[in-house]
Amino acid sequence: MKKGIWQEFDGYEEIAEEIEFSFKAGKERSFDRLMAGQYIRQLHPRQLKLRIVDVIAETASTKTLRLAPVDALLPPFLAGQYIPLFLEINGIRTSRPYSISSQPRQTGYYDITVRRVPDGLVSNYLMDRIKTGDQLDSAGPQGNFHYNPLYHDKHMVCIAGGSGITPFMSMIREIVECGLDRTVTLLYGNRQPDDIIFHEELERISARFDNITYIPVIEKPGKTYTGACGFINAALIREILGSMSDMTFFLCGPQGMYEFCLPELESLGIEKRKIRKEMYGPPDNICDHQGWPSQIEAEDRFEVKILDGRTISVRARDPLLVSLENEGILPPSICRSGECSMCRVKVLSGKVFQPAGTPVRKSDTQFGYVHSCISYPLGDLEIML
Amino acid sequence: MDYDAIVIGAGNGGLTASAALARKGMQVLLLERHNIPGGCATSFCRGRFEFEVALHQLSGLGTPEQPGPLRMTLDSLGVMENLEFVEITDLYSVHMPDGFHASFKPDKNQIIAELKEKFPHENEGIDGFFDLVYKYAGDMIGAFIFRDPEPSREKYPNMYRYAFKNAKAVLDDFFKDPRLKAVISVYWGYLGISADQMAFAYLAMILFQFIEFKPYHVKGGSQALSNAILNSFFTAGGRARFNCGAQRILTEDNQVRGVVTDDGDIVEAPYVVANISPVETYTNLIDKNLIPDNTLQEMNSRTLSNSAFSMFIGFDCEPEALNIAESTNFLMSSTDITRTNHDRMNRIDIQDELLVMSCYDVSDSSFSPPGTCQVNLVTLKYGDPWLDIPPGRYHEVKFRCAESMLCRMEEIYPEIRQHIEEIDVATPLTHMRYLGHPAGSVYGFEHRTRDSLFFQPGRHSPVKGLCFAGGWTGDGGFEPTLRSGVAAAKSILKQTNK
Secondary structure (H helix, E strand, O other), X not given: OOOOHHHHOOOHHHHHHHHHHHHHOOOOOHXXXXXXXXXXXHHOOOOEEEEEEEEEEEEOOEEEEEEEEOOOOOOOOOOOOEEEEEEXXXXXXXXXXXXXXXXXXXXXXXXXXXXXXXXXXXXXXXXXXXXXXXXXXXXXXXXXXXXXXXXXXXEEEEEEXXXXXHHHXXXXXXXXXXXXXXXXXXXXXXXOHHHOOOHHHHHHHHHHOOOEEEXXXXXXXXXXXXXXXXXXXXXXXXXXXXXXXXXXXXXXXXXXXXXXXXXXXXXXXXXXXXXEEOOOOOOOOHHHOOOOOOOOXXXXXXXXXXXXXXXXXXXXXXXXXXXXXXXXXXXXXOOOXXXXXXXXXXXXXXXXXXXXXXXXXXXXXXXXXXXXXXXXXXXXXXXXX | OXXXXXXXXXXXXXXXXXXXXXXXXOOEEEEEOOXXXXXXXXXXXXXXXXXXXXXXXXXXXXXXXXXXXXXXHHHHOOOHHHOOEEEOXXXXXXXXXXXXXXEEOOOHHHHHHHHHHHOHHXXXXXXXXXXXXXXXXXXXXXXXXOOOOOOXXXXXXXXXXXXXXXXXXXXXXXXXXXXXXXXXXXXXXXXXXXXXOOEHHHHHHHHHHHHHHOOEEEOOHHHHHHHHHHHHHHXXXXXXXXXXXXXXXXXXXXXXXXXXXXXXXXXXXXXXXXXXXXXXXXXXXXXXXXXXXXXXXXXXXXXXXXXEEEEEEEEOOOHHHHOXXXXXXXXXXXXXXXXHHHHHHHOOOOOOOOEEEEOHHHOOOOOOOOOOEEEEEEEEEOOHHHHHOOHXXXXXXXXXXXXXXXXXXXXXXXXXXHHEEEEEEEOHHHHHHHHXXXXXXXXXXOOOHHHOOOOXXXXXXXXXXXXXXXXXXXXXXXXXXXXXXXXXXXXXXXXXXX
16 A cells, blocks of 8 residues: 555544455456446447348338348347448448338347439349348447437327338337337328338228328329329328327438428428438438539549548549548448448548538537548548548 | 557547647557547537537636646647637536525635525534635645645644545534535535545535636537547647557566557557556456456455436527526435435436536537527436346336436426427446446546545556556546546656656
């Protein structure tokens, strides 16, 4: 024990005795470390190996992949959350988030439902080349798009567009299969009736359960279609819901749907705090985005120098993260929609375009950090990973 | 050698150690397992809010004219020009469900007046108690800050008499009213140890410090602090690897030789600063045979501090609409200041625990977006009981506890339910996940009297070239951990004569 004047302080003897005793009564601390590590790996594994146990055709352009764990229990999740998939396709390593469409109390597998995106690197790979028995790398489920009993209303108004239905399928399946005290009104927009995913199941559920209402909305219906048509607008929402107090709105779909629906909800007087919005990847065409400098063309190319590393050539229309991955440089990435901040990089010189409203920490902005999954080069750059 | 020093972990202590070394011309590599610097000193975004994770009140800053120790530390790291500090005009408030409310300013006379108004029957004791707090602090400063070469009981009678006395015993000497004792010792929550186990020294110094140097917050939250220190480190030529921790510390003849990173790279350096727990270091990173038995025995003799259960709540209105008038609020249901209060931290559910609720927007209206505000609502909880929850029930338990906590807040602020826009919840398991600390400890080892630096090894290790920085080396909290890194750097610089 250390020596000093404190040995003369009143009460020193008792403390010295206490220390002597604690040496005898000590506990092996390595155990605490192990326990914590093991538990966290069950909840939030950094790596999760999944095997495709079934491939279910949903529509002409959509398949559900049923994923079972290879060597661990599946971590629990909240309906609405997603898993990242880590893939190597044509020599390029990348990741994609997919909402889980199966319900959380079904603990044997996760379903993810994938729609083919024209020219999409990952969706085409998953649609065409993945088969039963194949293995995929993932990590623990995450995301904040879920029902939160602390402050969300029990009546959820779910507005889905296209493959944006997947988190809602998980929620609806959980509600009906577990008998939860919640009400869902689902407005599900698609271009054509053939595009609707899970149509039969949703019809069946809404016919059987009073607390689930399913309204498919078709943008460009044929002449004989009798259901709701056009976009999901204020008039349609008012007609279906009547009074809109005590309801929380959940939106999941492509950028265009948010751009249309959010002002519609605002016009109905829905408060901001009653609206939840799932992220949905980077915009399809960033050059059409508000604030994009008109002098920069989609195909313009710039050089990005990485501190202590290489210089790579990048295209203005590609998110920085994608350009880096194309060159085999792999910042960690999870949400790929600007939210989770895993892919943040520091811009040492040069300018990038990051859409207004991207949730970047104030001090990150002060010191030049950007979320590379949603940042586009506007000139030559130097960055630090 | 690839570097002069390697720092493992970019928490407060790791950041200041890195910056202090690099600014003296050392070649330094900083390793951090997370993708962002700060450890506890961080923030995260949800919706339009950026939530502060850990900083409630920054101590030791003082004013430019009368700088406190922390301001001098930050000045020496060249970070002040990138930071904007906001003085918090209130010290703290205590709210009880029966309507009791006391509100203190960081001003000794105001505190005494407020206490006398609320507890007129304890007038004499109130004067005596604060008199002792100030005399005790004066003794400590004379003996330890100014390093008196010949200290004695005659010169510093209060220090000799009170340093090892527990806070409850001193409170019992001065007061009868249990509510007054609880109100005055409410800062136990910043230490995680009940008043009957906590040294009076801690209580006296924390009150003295906050009153004399004032509590502060920083614009952009604690992440701004972390980013600014990292930036200073980069400016001085430092190199950092994020998403990459250390898996081994390499040694030769009981002398540090370098580390093996998580990526498997071997990086050589004669000095390593571990801004991670000694538990992790001694049981996982270094050859156990190098660690003398008494070091391991010493480590195992300590107990791990509490973790925390926190809620981050964003409201769609200004604080006034919720009747939140003060920055730092203790919501108190029980006036128990003994070990049984402490035991509450061992149960999972939230009932009558002490809660601290910080609303940064009261002192800094630009903290959250215009027309909104946020609160950070915390209670201290041990991590171990959470490990017994079946993983499949984790979310359910988390929401249940959070709901109880919201109800507690609602007792004092009945308007909150109508204004909630975002909520996120962090449990002890969240702290285990992001900090990697055993039991999710947020204050390192516990801070009983026997755990103070009079008795414990602090930053020192038995391996040459290895030292520690951060909350595991001494006192927890922002000021001590930020200063611990600079102290570690100084001891290395001394050895290298730089």
